Amino acid sequence: MVGSESRYQAFLDTRGREGLKRELVEVEARDARTIRVVGKTYANFASNDYLALRFHKALIERAAEWAKAHGVGSGASRLVTGNLDLFAPIEAKVAKLKRKPAALVMASGFQTNAAVLQALLDRTVLGAEPLVFTDRLNHASLHFGCQAAGVHQLRYRHCDAGHLRELLSQYQDDDWPKFILTESVFSMDGDVAPLSEIAALSRAHGATLVVDDAHATGILGDEGRGLSDNADIAIGTFSKALGGFGGYVASTGMVRDYLVNRCSGLIYSTALPPPVLGAIDAALDLVPGMDAARAHVAELAKRFRDGAKGLGLSTGASTTQIVPLILGSPEAALAMSGRLREAGFWAVAIRPPTVPAGTARLRLAFTAAHERSDIDRLLEILAEEDVPRRASAM
Numbered sequence: 001m002v003g004s005e006s007r008y009q010a011f012l013d014t015r016g017r018e019g020l021k022r023e024l025v026e027v028e029a030r031d032a033r034t035i036r037v038v039g040k041t042y043a044n045f046a047s048n049d050y051l052a053l054r055f056h057k058a059l060i061e062r063a064a065e066w067a068k069a070h071g072v073g074s075g076a077s078r079l080v081t082g083n084l085d086l087f088a089p090i091e092a093k094v095a096k097l098k099r100k101p102a103a104l105v106m107a108s109g110f111q112t113n114a115a116v117l118q119a120l121l122d123r124t125v126l127g128a129e130p131l132v133f134t135d136r137l138n139h140a141s142l143h144f145g146c147q148a149a150g151v152h153q154l155r156y157r158h159c160d161a162g163h164l165r166e167l168l169s170q171y172q173d174d175d176w177p178k179f180i181l182t183e184s185v186f187s188m189d190g191d192v193a194p195l196s197e198i199a200a201l202s203r204a205h206g207a208t209l210v211v212d213d214a215h216a217t218g219i220l221g222d223e224g225r226g227l228s229d230n231a232d233i234a235i236g237t238f239s240k241a242l243g244g245f246g247g248y249v250a251s252t253g254m255v256r257d258y259l260v261n262r263c264s265g266l267i268y269s270t271a272l273p274p275p276v277l278g279a280i281d282a283a284l285d286l287v288p289g290m291d292a293a294r295a296h297v298a299e300l301a302k303r304f305r306d307g308a309k310g311l312g313l314s315t316g317a318s319t320t321q322i323v324p325l326i327l328g329s330p331e332a333a334l335a336m337s338g339r340l341r342e343a344g345f346w347a348v349a350i351r352p353p354t355v356p357a358g359t360a361r362l363r364l365a366f367t368a369a370h371e372r373s374d375i376d377r378l379l380e381i382l383a384e385e386d387v388p389r390r391a392s393a394m
């Protein structure tokens with residue numbers, strides 16, 4: 001440790017100098033709309049709880065009931081004795097919501113991406129190193145899965161189906177296994193991948209299309225089923241619009257069987273605990289009927305985007321409940337986050353390496369717990385501030 005410590009410290013010092021050092025800020029959460037930090041209450045615009053389900057009575061009650069009835073832990077991995085009788089009905093509900101023949105519930109969304117991709121891209125099973133085409137702005141967990149599988153990624157420009165087509169055509173005569181990996185809604189930009197075009201390319205090139213539907217499931221698509229209809233394999237999480245915790249993969253029964261046999265994150269990790277499963281189960285019951293909440297969130301996000309546009313601010317290509325306010329430098333993003341805090345709004349500055357250099361931003365996420373008046377007040381404050389305007393924003 002002695003030798004390594006100075007290197008870790010040097011890393012931290014560099015991050016500090018570049019304005020990129022991260023800190024864990026302690027917050028108190030008592031409801032879906034606000035958080036308290038050091039005794040002050042803020043309107044929370046930094047939560048992925050898009051449907052405001054994490055404080056929903058039905059989720060809390062079922063979590064408590066299942067804890068009482070089944071214990072607070074699952075005791076073992078699903079392949080040992082942790083495959084509680086609670087999983088099968090939940091997986092049937094996930095498969096139904098995602099319109100896929102089968103589903104498999106795993107630990108966090110990150111762990112699902114990391115472990116499922118490692119298994120899907122396993123060259124010892126595929127017989128050759130797969131060609132893996134990925135959107136340049138894919139989430140860290142998708143990169144991690146590729147790295148775990150030891151594959152080289154062929155990265156296409158963000159949401160650029162034309163560039164993907166070019167890259168695929170360079171390999172059209174190769175019969176190596178091909179995969180395309182994309183998010184549906186991008187977590188830091190709130191824009192949507194051109195999924196119909198990508199799916200058509202995937203079919204034309206005999207590729208397997210894997211879509212991470214983390215930020216669409218529950219909040220977008222018919223009955224909140226997300227945007228992964230065209231995917232061969234849909235991955236997602238219960239930690240965002242579904243208000244709880246945990247990950248899933250939805251595909252065919254055969255893919256499910258394969259993962260049960262090959263996916264390290266399922267085989268060697270303790271199954272999700274009953275209270276968490278209870279919350280997932282209740283959320284899955286509620287989500288299809290939450291059209292009014294989905295419409296409310298979409299309206300709030302549009303109101304903010306329109307207002308920001310009127311102020312000459314850049315919200316990138318967002319069309320969803322995630323709206324970035326692109327400010328450029330890390331310092332500008334931190335300063336704006338600080339000024340909003342003074343006014344009682346909690347919005348987090350997102351800086352490189354999470355987003356590309358020069359595009360540091362505030363990431364605002366709108367949820368069913370927000371009101372129109374929250375958006376209007378936010379816009380009023382932005383109107384008063386000396387914010388980098390659109391011309392210099394990107």
Ligand SMILES: Cc1ncc(COP(=O)(O)O)c(C=O)c1O
Nearest residue numbers: 108109110139141187214237239
């Ligand atoms: C696109 C995407 N995939 C996966 C994850 C990971 O999900 P979880 O938070 O459940 O680990 C996230 C969350 O940050 C995400 O944004």
